[in-house]
Structures are given as structure tokens and as C-alpha cells.
Amino acid sequence: MLTRRHFIGTAIAATIALPGLALAEPAAYPHKVVTLVTHSSPGGGSDVFLREMSKYLSKYIGATFIIENVQGGSGAKAIARVASAPANGSVFYATTPTYIYTSLLSQPTNTYKDLDPLVNFFADSEVIYTRTDGPFKTLAEVIDHARKTRGRWGAANPASLERQAAEQLKRAAGVNAAIVTHEGGGDLMLNTLNGTLDIGIGEIQELRSQLDANKIRLLATFNPQRIPDKPDVPTVRESGFDVALVKFRGLAGPKGIPADVTAIWDDAVQKVLADPDYKKAYSAEVLVPNFIAHKDYPAFVNDFATRTEAFLKETGAIK
Known part of the structure; x- marks a missing residue:
């Protein structure tokens, strides 16, 4: 079943303060x-x-x-x-x-x-996150846990860069964590917050509300370099695992x-x-x-x- 949601962008036509000058008109397009x-x-x-x-x-x-x-x-x-x-x-x-x-x-x-x-x-930056009140403070602790008890990691859906990131991290770390996939980020977040998953892999824009509420902690980014607006979050490579991916x-x-x-x-x-x-x-x-x-x-x-x-x-x- 198709779910249709509409968002209508607002066309802007305005005059700036200087007399006789106006903002450029939008480019003519063949469809309204x-x-x-x-x-x-x-x-x-x-x-x-x-x-x-x-x-x-x-x-x-x-x-x-x-x-x-x-x-x-x-x-x-x-x-x-x-x-x-x-x-x-x-x-x-x-x-x-x-x-x-x-x-x-x-x-x-x-x-x-x-x-x-x-x-x-x-x-788009892919990040590894966990619940703030959980047992993990670093990616190394997550990997150590996976070596001892296998562990459970979450990704948004089976066909995604997040899933590849999890698979590559498993291989680089030499662990066999179970990777649980979801059709959407909402279920993934819920299972991370309730402790069903050790970590989730996703995008910061999907995590914004939980980050702002201090419900989740970012452990690492798959970016080749640290995220400029999140300089305290290490890369996966800096954490000791040779994986780098960008969406x-x-x-x-x-x-x-x-x-x-x-x-x-x-x-x-x-x-x-x-x-x-x-x-x-x-x-x-x-x-x-x-x-x-x-x-x-x-x-x-x-x-x-x-x-x-x-x-x-x-x-x-x-x-």
C-alpha cells in the first residue's frame, strides 16, 4: 500500500529594501x-x-x-x-x-x-549510537562485548549502507554480532533505547530528537574524518577498525x-x-x-x- 505524504514548497517573490531591486525570479520550469x-x-x-x-x-x-x-x-x-x-x-x-x-x-x-x-x-554521515543509560561508552566496549557474547546490532533495512557498514565492522573487528534489520529508523531507535540492541547505525538527522533529549550517545562515525559539528565523536578508523563509508x-x-x-x-x-x-x-x-x-x-x-x-x-x- 502506498503511503502518500505531501509537502508543498513555498514559492517566494519579494522585494528587498533597495528601491528598484528585487530578488531573482525562480527559473521557469516545464511543470507546475x-x-x-x-x-x-x-x-x-x-x-x-x-x-x-x-x-x-x-x-x-x-x-x-x-x-x-x-x-x-x-x-x-x-x-x-x-x-x-x-x-x-x-x-x-x-x-x-x-x-x-x-x-x-x-x-x-x-x-x-x-x-x-x-x-x-x-x-551524509553514518554514525554508531547507543542508549545513554546503557553499558557502552565507546565502540571498543561494544566490540569487546560482541567477542564475549556475540551481541546484537541494528540497521535500518536489509538493503542499505547501514547494513554494509555493520557487516564491514563485523569483519574488521573479527566478531560475529547478529545484525538485526528494520524497515524504518523508528523501530530501530526503539529497540536501541529499550536495550534489545547494543547499537544502532543511522544518520544524525534521523537521531536529532533523541540526541537533543540526551537519550542516545554517539560512539563513532564511519566518515573518513571526524564530523565538523561533532568533533568529539571519533571515526571508526580512529577507534581501531579500518572501515570508512559515506552516504x-x-x-x-x-x-x-x-x-x-x-x-x-x-x-x-x-x-x-x-x-x-x-x-x-x-x-x-x-x-x-x-x-x-x-x-x-x-x-x-x-x-x-x-x-x-x-x-x-x-x-x-x-x-
């Missing part, structure tokens, strides 16, 4: 309404990204943006929804590593190869997006990432701008898919 599809449940990482970004995007693209949550199959239904849409710039999908993993692990009817990568916005966040559409549409997005994404108000918002969520233009984004996605497929074959997840 653009649907942004995500496999994420409401409140999940991609859902939060799209809803927040849409608030500012209408300053630069003359359209109303609607968010559509299409859950099921670890992203398979959302991929199919977009792959079958008109290739005219009216429907896009929120790309993350999940749509690569789903394509490789479950062999759905439509895969990432049936979508045309449009543009990338961000690199990408962008958009893709049906095959054959017109060149005039991709040009509008290339220009608008650079402007929205430089928007001072949006910069404050995404910096608070520890998102790092990582603009990749349309001409380069397909190669980036294909390279990620190739490396992911090699890892999955190496670990026996696929043949």
Missing part, C-alpha cells in the same frame, strides 16, 4: 507540480531531506514540490514508481545507497539501471530526462546549497554539501554500484 518520491517512511532520512530541501528549492525553480512516500520492498516499489513515470522532469526519486543495494540483493523488476541519475546534493543523497528520474530540465537542476542545486537559510538548516543536520552535476552523477552512481557489487560477492551475499 513536481513529485519527489522516497522509499523512506515519514520521518526517515530521505523523507526529512526532501521535506526540508523543498522549503528552499522553490526559490530557485518555479514549481510546487510534493513529497510522496512509497514504502515496501526496501525501495523496490519506489524505484518502480519512478521508472514507469514520464521522463519529462515531473517525477524524481531520492537517491541513496539503498536503491543500489535493493537492485543487487533482491533483483526487483526495476533497478537503479532503469533510472537516470539527475544530481547529487549531500554526503550520498541526490535525485534520479526516469530514463531520458530532457537536457533543458537537467540544466535547470544543475543551476538550482548549486544556488540552494549556497542559500544562507538552508545552509543553517542542513548544517544543523550534519549534512555536507557534495554537489555532483548531471553529467558526472551517472558515473558516480555506477562506480558505487560496481564497488558495492564486488563487496557483496566477496562476502557471499550475492553470487
Whole structure:
């Protein structure tokens, strides 16, 4: 069953204080309404990204943006929804590593190869967290516990970068922790808070409310370097385990997006990432701008898919 949630971006037309000068008009766009599809449940990482970004995007693209949550199959239904849409710039999908993993692990009817990568916005930090009132203060303590009693670790869904991060950490640490996957971040958080899981792996924007309430503790980040806004959180590598991963966040559409549409997005994404108000918002969520233009984004996605497929074959997840 499709769950449809709408968020309508607000187009802005205003005059600044200097007489005779006005803010630039949004770029003319061939569609009045653009649907942004995500496999994420409401409140999940991609859902939060799209809803927040849409608030500012209408300053630069003359359209109303609607968010559509299409859950099921670890992203398979959302991929199919977009792959079958008109290739005219009216429907896009929120790309993350999940749509690569789903394509490789479950062999759905439509895969990432049936979508045309449009543009990338961000690199997103993956972190390891645990409950504040729990027994673990460091990642080393979690690993030591896993050596003694196996342990239970949580990831958002079976086809995700979080799952790969957990698998790579297991291998690097030489432990056999049970990895419990979930369809969404809400259940994962609940099981981490109630002690069912030793740790969860997720994104800071999904964890914000629990972090602010001091309910969870960040143990490490999979980023190659420490997160600028979280300088006290060590990297997994600094903690003694040679694993580094970064999540990408962008958009893709049906095959054959017109060149005039991709040009509008290339220009608008650079402007929205430089928007001072949006910069404050995404910096608070520890998102790092990582603009990749349309001409380069397909190669980036294909390279990620190739490396992911090699890892999955190496670990026996696929043949």
C-alpha cells in the first residue's frame, strides 16, 4: 500500500529594501507540480531531506514540490514508481545507497539501471549510537562485548549502507554480532533505547530528537574524518577498525530526462546549497554539501554500484 505524504514548497517573490531591486525570479520550469518520491517512511532520512530541501528549492525553480512516500520492498516499489513515470522532469526519486543495494540483493523488476541519475546534493554521515543509560561508552566496549557474547546490532533495512557498514565492522573487528534489520529508523531507535540492541547505525538527522533529549550517545562515525559539528565523536578508523563509508543523497528520474530540465537542476542545486537559510538548516543536520552535476552523477552512481557489487560477492551475499 502506498503511503502518500505531501509537502508543498513555498514559492517566494519579494522585494528587498533597495528601491528598484528585487530578488531573482525562480527559473521557469516545464511543470507546475513536481513529485519527489522516497522509499523512506515519514520521518526517515530521505523523507526529512526532501521535506526540508523543498522549503528552499522553490526559490530557485518555479514549481510546487510534493513529497510522496512509497514504502515496501526496501525501495523496490519506489524505484518502480519512478521508472514507469514520464521522463519529462515531473517525477524524481531520492537517491541513496539503498536503491543500489535493493537492485543487487533482491533483483526487483526495476533497478537503479532503469533510472537516470539527475544530481547529487549531500554526503551524509553514518554514525554508531547507543542508549545513554546503557553499558557502552565507546565502540571498543561494544566490540569487546560482541567477542564475549556475540551481541546484537541494528540497521535500518536489509538493503542499505547501514547494513554494509555493520557487516564491514563485523569483519574488521573479527566478531560475529547478529545484525538485526528494520524497515524504518523508528523501530530501530526503539529497540536501541529499550536495550534489545547494543547499537544502532543511522544518520544524525534521523537521531536529532533523541540526541537533543540526551537519550542516545554517539560512539563513532564511519566518515573518513571526524564530523565538523561533532568533533568529539571519533571515526571508526580512529577507534581501531579500518572501515570508512559515506552516504550520498541526490535525485534520479526516469530514463531520458530532457537536457533543458537537467540544466535547470544543475543551476538550482548549486544556488540552494549556497542559500544562507538552508545552509543553517542542513548544517544543523550534519549534512555536507557534495554537489555532483548531471553529467558526472551517472558515473558516480555506477562506480558505487560496481564497488558495492564486488563487496557483496566477496562476502557471499550475492553470487
